[in-house]
Amino acid sequence: MRSRLLPLITLAALSLALTSCAGPAAQSPAAPSTPADGHGAIAGAEEVAEPQLGLTTVDDAGRVTHLDLLDESVTDIGAVAAPEGMATDGRYLFADTGDGVEVVDSGVWTWDHVDHFHYYRAEPALLGTVEGHGTATVATTNSSTTGGTGISFSGSGDAVLLDTEALSKGEIRELFRIERTPHAGLVVPVGSFALVTEADGEAGGSVVGHTAHGERTGLRESCVAPSGTITTRVGAVIGCADGALLAHVEDGAVVVDRIPYPEDAPAGAVTSFHNREGRPTVAGLAGPTDIRILDTRARAWTLLTAPAPLVQVTAVGDEDDTLLALAEDGRVLVLSALDGAVRAETAPLVAESVAGGATPVLIADQHRAYLSGPAEHRLFEIDYADGARVARTFDTTDAPAFVAETGR
Template sequence: MRSRIPSLALAGLVGLTLVACSDDPAGPPAAGASDAGAAGGTAGDGHGDVAGAAELSEPQLGLTTIDPAGTVTHLDLLDESVGELGRIGAPSAMTTDGRYLFAQTDGGVEVVDSGVWTWDHVDHFHYYRAEPALLGTVEGDGVATVATTNLSTTSGTGLFFPESGEAVLLDTEELSKGEITEQFRLDTDPHAGLVVPVGSFALVTEATDGVATSVVARTADGEPTGLEVPCTQASGTITTRVGAVVGCADGALLAHVQDDELVVEEIPYPEGATAPPATAFANREGRPTVAALAGDAGIWLLDTRERSWTLLPAPEPLVAVTAVDDADQHLLALTAEGRVLVLSGEDGAVLAATDPLVAESLAAGVVPTLVADQQRAYLSAPVEQRLHEIDFADAARVARTFETTTEPAFTAETGR
């Protein structure tokens, strides 16, 4: 089904101690031009530059972490320098778009600007560095669900506070200027909801008896457009180059802007599918294929270009998966024993595996972060106080391990 509606018009770094143990002293190769980008025809609009930012010749990749006390630290993956960006409240959850960290604290959602980002110009990329900053707090009740796009200087960022039912759309362009500006804040029924930005629109869940049953299209100022699409038990969202994905009990919605119109398509699960639905998606930023756990039944792959689902078998119990979606169709998984597996995206076969790297964290009930870019994967080991860089194309070789001075409770790869 396809529906359309018309478009309406911190301070300087303070050094910290961190030791790198590496069999790859040259560091990761620079991420070249990939297919990652923004959805809805927004990639290529402008160049992603902001006042005071320096444009550089290669991506400024880093790992930005928050420890349990709220100390924010940035590790530069190019020169291995480390700096403290400041301190926020004690975090309980975190979401990132590759530049900003949206950390849940007792006060709401605190926004951290890592100061590094990449702009996808479709056939080439622009790389920027600016001063990192702690931007402030978006107030709200309950642990918010945060939905981002792939562009950190335009469009919006959605937050939904489940306890109050408040739906908030932030102006991402204003975030890039150091300001938190709410484009809208709507009161809805309390539920586990979503605000999903799509170009100059947003999809906001509506609930019946405390359960999301549909998404309503709204303009950037919060006005309903008249489009409402069923989506029972809406859960999980991610943006690919093709569009914004919203998980539903019977499949997914794919939303994008085409010719100044919002297009929303339904992608149902294969007929007869009995595996649990996908409720959280992950991939190499912007790539068309996304991965999600299908409960204990396997791994869902959603190809947003082909509008198709594939269910792969899980070789053993898994706690996280992400789609690399490279030329070899690699898929990465974190096992319940703490190993990283490199899987075939064709049939789920195990191609390579690390030794257990995060067994202590998993035993303590802490789920590490697993994220992939074009060249490498990064795995946080919070309890072990380490960050691992893994060359998934080279037999899952651990290329570098960084010892941290505090527990990296939440980790984001930034600059991508």
């Protein structure tokens, strides 16, 4: 089933201390300006020859630290309020404090020009707070200099769309704020629009189209228990109890495709999707051994049974059809996305974290995987193509509670 949304308006747009530390970063960008040439450039930022990859972390107390993966230097960015959760788009960190979302600019990003990339570096910064009440769910796009960033507050019900271009200039600007019935919902940016969930009874059940200024467009799609969203090269995925919605722009309009689970799928639904940023294939768990992979190009699901109970699964989307998984015993498994076969595995690197209720983060990159061990006070770099070899280990004095790979 496909719905179309006609365009009505266009959008203008660690405490982690590692073995060494740098001084505090500036609290605002040095020279904000508008994008210079449509290639992700911002005045005051330096364009460089390679991606400035790093691990930006927030500890339980809110301390923000950046580890440069190229030279292993460490920058203390500052502190936010104690976070309850965190989301990222590969540049910004959105720390959910329960009473709002604090925005951190890591100062490193990549601009995707489809056939090539541009890489930038600037001063990291603490940008400020988006006010709200209750758990915040953040939805981003693959651009950190244009478009919108959506935030849904479960306590107040507020649906907020931020201007991402304004974020790139150090300014938090709301394009709209809509009052809704409080629920654990979503605000998902799609081109010059946003899809906003609305609660329909106890289950919650609709996705409604809005312009960048919050005006309703007439688009409404049923989606029972909406939960989980991710943006790929193809479009924005929204998880529903019976499958997923895929929203993308086609001929100047937003098109929504419904991708139901196969009829033989067991009970359960994916509530969190993971992949290598931007790749068309995403993965999630509908149960400890129930892996579900969505190919957004083919609009098709693949169902796999995991070889062991899992905590997280993420699709690499490479030519080898690689799937990475974190097992409940703390091992990282390298699996085949075709049949679920185990290709390689690590030792139980984060067994203490998993057993103690901490939440390790597993991140897929083009060449490496990164795993956080809050209880172990370590960050691991894993070469998943080389027998799951642990390539580097970074010891920390404080727990890396929330981790993002930035510069992507």
